[in-house]
Amino acid sequence: MDAAREMLREAAAVACLTGAGVSAESGVPTFREAQTGLWARFDPERLASPQGFAADPGLVWRWYMERLTGVEKALPNRGHLALAQMGQRWPGFRLITQNVDDLHERAGCADVIHLHGRIAHFHCNRCGTVYRLQAEDRRASQPPRCAACGGAVRPSVVWFGEGLPTDALAAATDAVIHCDLLLVVGTSGLVYPAAGLPATAKRAGSRVIEINPEPGPLSPLADICLRGPSGEMLPQLLGT
Ligand code: OAD
Numbered sequence: 001m002d003a004a005r006e007m008l009r010e011a012a013a014v015a016c017l018t019g020a021g022v023s024a025e026s027g028v029p030t031f032r033e034a035q036t037g038l039w040a041r042f043d044p045e046r047l048a049s050p051q052g053f054a055a056d057p058g059l060v061w062r063w064y065m066e067r068l069t070g071v072e073k074a075l076p077n078r079g080h081l082a083l084a085q086m087g088q089r090w091p092g093f094r095l096i097t098q099n100v101d102d103l104h105e106r107a108g109c110a111d112v113i114h115l116h117g118r119i120a121h122f123h124c125n126r127c128g129t130v131y132r133l134q135a136e137d138r139r140a141s142q143p144p145r146c147a148a149c150g151g152a153v154r155p156s157v158v159w160f161g162e163g164l165p166t167d168a169l170a171a172a173t174d175a176v177i178h179c180d181l182l183l184v185v186g187t188s189g190l191v192y193p194a195a196g197l198p199a200t201a202k203r204a205g206s207r208v209i210e211i212n213p214e215p216g217p218l219s220p221l222a223d224i225c226l227r228g229p230s231g232e233m234l235p236q237l238l239g240t
Contacts, residue, residue, distance in 0.1 A: 001236055004209050004224045008237060011181035011207075015094040016083060017172075017197055018230075021186020021212060023103050025231040026074040032188050038067075049160040053125065057152050061143040064155045068119050069138070071101040079185070080107035082234035089238075094175035098187060098194050100157045113171045115164050115194050117157035126151025169193060176201040183237075185211045185230050189218035198222075211237075 008014070020030035031039045038044075042063070046052045053060045076084075084107040087093045095112050097104055100119040104112045122131040124146035131153045137144050144153045158164055172194075176182055182201040189195045198208050198221050210222035211233045219225055226233045 001226065001233075004226060004237055005239060007181060007207055007209065007224065011090070011179075013092050013179045014086060014090045014181045014183070015096065015175045015179035015201070015206075016086070016183040016185060017176070017187065017194070018083070018095070018097045018099060018104070018185045019187025019189075019194075020099060022079050022083075022097075022230045023074065023077075023099055023101055024186065025077040025079065025229055026103055028071060028074050028099075028101055028103070030186075032190070044160060048157070050125075050162065053152070053154060053159070058142045060154075062141065064119065064157075065138050065140075068155075071103075071119055074101065074103060076103045076107035077231045079230035079234040080104055080109075082238050083185075084108035085238060094171075094179065096172040096175060096194075096197065098191070100155075113168050113175065115158075115168050115172055117155070117165065119155055119157055121156035122153050123156050124149060124151045125154040130156075164193065172197055173200060176206065177204045179206050182206050182208050183211065184208060184218055184222065185234070187212070187216075187218070189216045209237075 024030055029036050029038050031037050034040055047060055047063050080103050087109055095104060095109050097112055097114055098116050100117055102120060122133055127149040129146050129148045146153055176197045182198060184198050198218050202221055207223045208221050209224045210219055211226045211230050213228055
């Protein structure tokens with residue numbers, strides 16, 4: 001931890017890539033953990049894909065309403081709050097997340113780069129018109145219909161087989177190329193192109209600190225691995 005704190009102190013430009021692990025201590029399930037992960041209990045192809053939505057829009061809609069309720073009940077944890085403090089101490093700090101929850105924003109982070117969209121945002125699956133969720137939609141058994149074209153409304157998250165928002169991916173790539181320290185927090189490093197960002201940072205000369213209780217495919221890239229929960233490691237890293 002001392003070497004990591006020194007590396008952070010020496011950094012001129014810091015960026016951070018987070019995954020579901022940063023929200024785990026807030027009670028938001030991750031995706032791939034054997035017992036608690038979302039994918040351990042559900043088939044992602046059936047629930048988080050255009051094919052799954054076309055086959056059973058009601059099932060997918062109800063699943064996302066349940067996940068949205070869980071996110072809204074969750075509170076930012078000490079890891080989210082520590083990252084928000086970094087934004088105040090490093091003016092050029094850039095936060096990139098794979099998460100679709102808004103816990104970074106609720107902790108006080110600004111300009112969060114959401115690579116995989118946001119679960120509380122919605123748009124028409126046919127014409128793309130942005131949709132504002134109504135109270136009655138939360139209990140509905142089917143997705144609402146678009147007022148402009150009658151298409152089904154969906155959450156504005158990236159589904160399997162879909163591309164990432166080009167502006168978000170460009171901003172994330174720019175952030176990791178121009179940082180000299182990248183924190184990689186709470187991600188299994190299995191889903192590309194997000195998982196390719198740490199290698200891009202290394203090629204550009206950045207150092208990498210991984211924060212994760214478990215080793216993973218990104219660990220060999222890291223200059224330092226802090227093996228513990230981000231809710232404990234990030235405050236310690238900041239000395240808060
Ligand atoms: P995963 O569920 O794949 O991985 C969660 C990671 O968090 C694992 O490496 C855990 O070891 C780690 N972890 C668990 N608890 C932690 C804690 N308290 N502190 C720090 N780390 C902890 O989630 P992601 O890597 O985010 O994509 O998954 C990437 C993408 O795969 C998601 O964005 C989603 C999914 O398909 C889309 O929805 C497009």
